[in-house]
Every structure is written in structure tokens, then in C-alpha cells.
Amino acid sequence: xxxxxxxxxxxxxxxxxxxxxxxxxxxxxxxxxxxxxxxxxxxxxxxxxxxxxxxxxxxxxxxxxxxxxxxxxxxxxxxxxxxxxxxxxxxxxxxxxxxxxxxxxxxxxxxxxxxxxxxxxxxxxxxxxxxxxxxxxxxxxxxxxxxxxxxxxxxxxxxxxxxxxxxxxxxxxxxxxxxxxxxxxxxxxxxxxxxxxxxxxxxxxxxxxxxxxxxxxxxxxxxxxxxxxxxxxxxxxxxxxxxxxxxxxxxxxxxxxxxxxxxxxxxxxxxxxxxxxxxxxxxxxxxxxxxxxxxxxxxxxxxxxxxxxxxxxxxxxxxxxxxxxxxxxxxxxxxxxxxxxxxxxxxxxxxxxxxxxxxxxxxxxxxxxxxxxxxxxxxxxxxxxxxxxxxxxxxxxxxxxxxxxxxxxxxxxxxxxxxxxxxxx
Amino acid sequence: xxxxxxxxxxxxxxxxxxxxxxxxxxxxxxxxxxxxxxxxxxxxxxxxxxxxxxxxxxxxxxxxxxxxxxxxxxxxxxxxxxxxxxxxxxxxxxxxxxxxxxxxxxxxxxxxxxxxxxxxxxxxxxxxxxxxxxxxxxxxxxxxxxxxxxxxxxxxxxxx
Ligand SMILES: Cc1cc2nc3c(=O)[nH]c(=O)nc-3n(C[C@H](O)[C@H](O)[C@H](O)COP(=O)(O)O)c2cc1C
Ligand code: SF4
Ligand code: FES
Numbered sequence: 165x166x167x168x169x170x171x172x173x174x175x176x177x178x179x180x181x182x183x184x185x186x187x188x189x190x191x192x193x194x195x196x197x198x199x200x201x202x203x204x205x206x207x208x209x210x211x212x213x214x215x216x217x218x219x220x221x222x223x224x225x226x227x228x229x230x231x232x233x234x235x236x237x238x239x240x241x242x243x244x245x246x247x248x249x250x251x252x253x254x255x256x257x258x259x260x261x262x263x264x265x266x267x268x269x270x271x272x273x274x275x276x277x278x279x280x281x282x283x284x285x286x287x288x289x290x291x292x293x294x295x296x297x298x299x300x301x302x303x304x305x306x307x308x309x310x311x312x313x314x315x316x317x318x319x320x321x322x323x324x325x326x327x328x329x330x331x332x333x334x335x336x337x338x339x340x341x342x343x344x345x346x347x348x349x350x351x352x353x354x355x356x357x358x359x360x361x362x363x364x365x366x367x368x369x370x371x372x373x374x375x376x377x378x379x380x381x382x383x384x385x386x387x388x389x390x391x392x393x394x395x396x397x398x399x400x401x402x403x404x405x406x407x408x409x410x411x412x413x414x415x416x417x418x419x420x421x422x423x424x425x426x427x428x429x430x431x432x433x434x435x436x437x438x439x440x441x442x443x444x445x446x447x448x449x450x451x452x453x454x455x456x457x458x459x460x461x462x463x464x465x466x467x468x469x470x471x472x473x474x475x476x477x478x479x480x481x482x483x484x485x486x487x488x489x490x491x492x493x494x495x496x497x498x499x500x501x502x503x504x505x506x507x508x509x510x511x512x513x514x515x516x517x518x519x520x521x522x523x524x525x526x527x528x529x530x531x532x533x534x535x536x537x538x539x540x541x542x543x544x545x546x547x548x549x550x551x552x553x554x555x556x557x558x559x560x561x562x563x564x565x566x567x568x569x570x571x572x573x574x575x576x577x578x579x580x581x582x583x584x585x586x587x588x589x
Numbered sequence: 590x591x592x593x594x595x596x597x598x599x600x601x602x603x604x605x606x607x608x609x610x611x612x613x614x615x616x617x618x619x620x621x622x623x624x625x626x627x628x629x630x631x632x633x634x635x636x637x638x639x640x641x642x643x644x645x646x647x648x649x650x651x652x653x654x655x656x657x658x659x660x661x662x663x664x665x666x667x668x669x670x671x672x673x674x675x676x677x678x679x680x681x682x683x684x685x686x687x688x689x690x691x692x693x694x695x696x697x698x699x700x701x702x703x704x705x706x707x708x709x710x711x712x713x714x715x716x717x718x719x720x721x722x723x724x725x726x727x728x729x730x731x732x733x734x735x736x737x738x739x740x741x742x743x744x745x746x747x748x749x
Contacts, residue, residue, distance in 0.1 A: 261673055299657055418677070489677070
């Protein structure tokens with residue numbers, strides 16, 4: 165493994181992370197980069213909230229948390245006339261295996277998130293917001309606390325911000341080790357101080373969210389794109405990307421590459437480790453279907469192209485596996501994760517994830533039976549689409565896609581009681 | 590009972606929420622209690638419940654739901670992420686090295702009570718693999734075997 169320094173330069177095109185050095189995260193640095201100009205602009209020009217939402221729609225920004233839902237459309241669901249409390253929530257509970265971009269936004273450029281949330285709050289009339297941060301990245305949480313303190317002192321967060329009459333207060337909350345709290349309604353439960361059990365939907369958070377009030381939840385990277393859109397316009401953001409896929413998207417590249425990191429393409433991750441061949445790739449975090457190497461090399465990395473290739477961009481966590489990797493063992497680890505993190509509310513997910521893991525475990529350990537692949541497929545089919553939240557689908561999709569693309573390898577395990585790639589570590 | 594300092598920290602957390610929503614501070618309050626006591630005994634949980642004016646059972650539910658609370662005494666807790674992206678990039682070997690060095694398996698504590706080893710799920714820091722977390726707060730990145738040895742030696746020295 166090669167040694168590496170902590171900070172990777174993202175290059176000028178990474179709009180959310182451009183100009184960063186790893187040390188220039190403070191308010192003064194952000195302001196020197198043109199930070200808080202977008203917030204000042206809408207507050208001094210008294211831009212109508214509807215105009216901001218229209219700009220977001222024009223930008224074709226799609227949520228960066230996994231589902232790719234159009235952000236402008238989501239914002240338009242919040243009842244503008246509602247006079248009671250409305251909340252804004254940022255989902256920084258990044259824990260989707262293979263995804264590690266939000267942590268870099270939070271620790272290297274926390275004020276871009278604060279500004280993005282303040283603009284969003286203005287557009288939807290929210291006076292209070294929470295940023296829910298994954299529990300395992302404690303030093304990042306502490307940095308976000310410091311950044312908030314700076315923003316309060318500079319009065320970018322307060323009552324009557326910059327004399328505009330608009331008030332917004334933002335707070336950080338940390339999680340404490342539960343992947344399921346990344347699901348938006350589980351996150352709301354957790355913010356209320358409860359177990360993170362996903363809620364039945366409808367009602368959706370836009371009408372019944374935190375404390376039962378209208379709430380908008382977006383991912384960290386989604387909010388972080390907002391200041392740029394306000395400064396340069398939705399049209400310019402749209403032009404950075406592809407039709408229907410506005411802007412740039414951060415990819416986290418992990419696994420069998422020389423330098424795992426956040427990059428735009430595989431080359432920036434240093435290429436395949438030790439010059440090996442690409443065998444398989446999960447393009448959107450471990451919840452998404454796997455693609456064989458050849459298919460992966462032929463596709464563009466945007467939501468629609470990846471969908472055409474048979475997978476999903478999800479959170480942009482690209483997990484790379486080279487020719488020395490066993491697909492049974494890889495899937496086994498992924499299945500263990502969903503088994504471990506299922507909240508247990510729905511029978512298909514609670515029982516099914518355990519079942520998938522046990523069957524894969526016996527295949528991996530030379531005790532696979534004929535019919536096990538059909539069993540795995542049928543258990544997966546009985547989970548997908550029958551649960552309260554999408555974790556059930558997330559557990560089923562990888563299983564079906566691994567078997568589809570690497571069926572021979574699974575069958576070899578069952579027939580020969582051993583692995584095709586025995587050197588797998 | 591918790592120290593005045595811990596109570597001050599808990600009060601700061603309660604102040605983040607609207608009036609009457611102190612329950613929202615329970616996750617942080619339990620973490621603060623754990624910082625002070627090392628683990629969450631029934632007594633500690635009851636105290637947190639009464640401090641937030643909540644039924645004990647509610648707080649107990651939260652304590653058992655979230656993975657990072659210690660429901661029994663632990664040593665220096667080392668949690669290594671072994672999820673697929675990390676496993677592919679050195680975490681599988683790092684986990685073997687940790688087990689051998691400490692002479693324990695996952696979810697075990699050394700006989701002298703000084704170390705507890707845990708297998709963790711994605712920290713959202715896969716680019717840092719192998720990555721481990723010491724006592725929930727300190728994230729250690731790119732942990733080669735040498736760096737693991739250094740870390741263990743450092744924690745041992747601190748304990749003595
Ligand atoms: C099991 C599960 C885990 C999730 N984890 C995350 C997460 O860590 N971060 C995130 O932003 N969204 C996560 N999501 C998606 C959220 O529910 C939600 O769609 C997202 O935060 C919306 O923000 P966006 O529109 O900006 O993408 C998860 C969903 C599920 C079902
Ligand atoms: S699908 Fe699984 S994780 Fe989601 S609510 Fe049901 S049991 Fe919980
Ligand atoms: S998989 Fe290990 S930190 Fe993400």
C-alpha cells in the first residue's frame with residue numbers, strides 16, 4: 165500500500181471543493197473565496213423564495229444522498245403558506261459503504277453547507293435547522309460545531325440576519341452508530357431522541373416531518389451545491405453536467421485502486437491496484453447492483469447512463485474489485501452488513517437479511533447446496549418492495565446482481581466446495 | 590450522578606432543541622455520560638432519564654439501539670471497519686493483525702481488561718482504509734501493521 169498524505173487536491177472543476185488545501189476551512193477563508201455572497205445577495209435583493217426554487221429547478225440538481233430526487237421539486241412540496249414551525253434537516257449520516265464525500269465537505273468546507281442551508285431555509289421559510297452527522301467521525305462533528313460558532317458570531321445565523329427580517333438557527337446533532345439513521349425518516353426519529361426506526365410513508369416529511377412539522381431533508385452535497393447555483397445561475401450549473409443531470413458529482417473511489425479517494429474518474433484514484441484487471445464494480449455504494457468490469461468501462465457516470473447499464477449511481481461510492489477477488493466472499497460481507505443494520509421492524513427484511521447471510525455463508529464455507537442460488541433469488545424477491553424503507557431493497561439488489569453477473573463463480577463454490585480465486589484476502 | 594462538567598455539556602445539548610423537546614438531547618446525553626463513566630450502567634441510564642425527565646425505558650431503548658454505547662465495561666475500545674470497501678484495501682489483514690496482537694477475537698476484552706476489540710460497519714471514511722476508531726472518538730487512518738503496533742503500545746503506556 166502506498167503512503168499518502170491526508171489531503172487530496174480536488175482540482176478547479178470540483179465546485180464544492182475547489183480551492184481547498186485541507187487547512188483553509190475557517191470562516192475567513194471561506195469569505196475570501198467568495199463565501200456567503202449568495203446569501204447576502206438574496207437577502208439584500210429580497211429575492212422572492214419562489215424565484216430561488218425556480219432557479220434550483222432550472223439547475224436540474226438531483227439529490228446526492230442516493231435516490232437522485234430533483235431538489236427544486238422537493239423544495240416546492242413544502243407548504244409556503246404554512247405559518248407554524250418548519251424545519252430544515254441535513255443528512256450528514258454518511259455510512260453507505262464506499263461513500264466518503266460528505267465527510268470531506270464537512271471538514272474541509274463546512275461553511276459552504278451552512279450557507280447552502282441558510283439559503284434553503286430562506287426559500288422554504290424554515291427558521292430552524294439540524295445537521296445530523298455520522299457518529300463515527302467525531303473530529304468532523306467538532307469542527308462543524310466550531311464552524312457554526314463562527315457563523316453565529318458573524319451573524320450569518322441569528323434572528324434578523326443582516327437586517328433582512330429573515331431568521332435562521334442551525335444546530336449539529338451527532339448519531340451514535342446506526343446505519344439506518346441515514347434513511348430520512350429514521351433520521352427524524354433519531355433527531356427526536358428515539359430509536360432510528362423508519363416511518364411509514366405517507367405522510368412524507370414535507371407535510372409531517374420533525375416533531376410532526378413540515379420538514380425538508382437533503383444530503384450534505386446537495387445543500388453544498390446551492391451557493392454556487394445562486395451565484396452563477398441554474399443554467400450554468402445545468403451546463404456543467406449532462407441533460408437532466410445538472411452540475412458535478414463527487415465520486416468516492418474505494419477498493420482495489422492505488423489511492424482511494426474522492427475523484428471524478430478512476431484515473432484520479434491512481435488506476436487499478438498493482439496494474440490488475442477490473443473484475444467488478446459497484447458504482448453507487450454497496451446498496452446498488454454490481455456491474456462486471458467490461459460493462460463498467462463502457463458507461464458514462466451520470467444517473468441515466470448508469471441506469472441504462474443496469475445499476476444506479478446512488479451516493480456515488482464506486483467500489484472497485486480486481487481479478488483476484490472472490491465474488492462470493494465479497495457479497496457475503498455486503499450481506500452481513502444489511503443483516504447487522506436491519507432495524508427489525510419488517511419481517512421480510514429482519515428475517516430475509518439473516519437468511520441471505522446464512523445461505524451465502526454456507527456457500528462460502530464449502531457447504532452450499534444445489535438450489536441455493538434459486539433460494540437466494542427467491543428470498544431477495546420476497547424482501548424487495550415489501551418493506552417500510554429501502555434498506556430491504558438495498559439488501560436484495562446486490563444479491564440478485566452478483567448472481568446474475570457471476571453465476572458461474574457461485575455455482576463453482578457449490579459444486580467444488582472451494583473458491584475460484586483462492587488467494588483472496 | 591454525573592459531574593458538573595458533564596451536566597453543563599448536557600445542558601448545552603438540550604439548548605439546541607425547541608422548548609419541551611429535551612428528549613432530542615438523549616443521544617448526546619448518553620454519549621456524554623459514557624465519556625465520564627466509560628460505560629452505561631442501569632444506574633447511569635436512570636440518572637440520564639431523570640435528568641431529562643423521561644421514562645427510563647425510553648432512554649434504555651436508545652442506549653441499546655445505537656451501536657456505539659457500551660452496555661458493559663470495556664477496555665480501550667478499538668473498532669475496525671471491515672466492510673467491503675475497507676476489506677478490499679487492507680482492513681482484512683489489519684483485523685487479523687489486531688486479533689493476533691491483542692490475543693482476542695471480535696467482541697472480546699483482554700484478560701487484563703485493557704482492550705476490547707469490535708468489528709465496525711462503514712464509518713464514511715473508506716478512503717482511509719484500513720481505518721479504526723479508538724474509544725468512539727479518535728479515528729485512525731491508513732493503519733498499517735506498524736502503525737497498529739505503535740497505537741497499541743501508546744495505549745498500553747497511557748494505561749500504566
Ligand atoms: C437505508 C438507507 C440509508 C440511507 N443513508 C443515507 C445517507 O447516509 N446519507 C444521505 O444523504 N441519504 C441517505 N439515504 C437517503 C435518504 O433517505 C434521503 O433520500 C436523502 O437524504 C435525501 O436527500 P437528497 O434528496 O439530497 O438526496 C438513505 C436511505 C436509506 C433507505
Ligand atoms: S426495511 Fe428493514 S431497515 Fe427498513 S424499516 Fe423495515 S426492517 Fe427496518
Ligand atoms: S467501508 Fe470502511 S469506512 Fe466505509
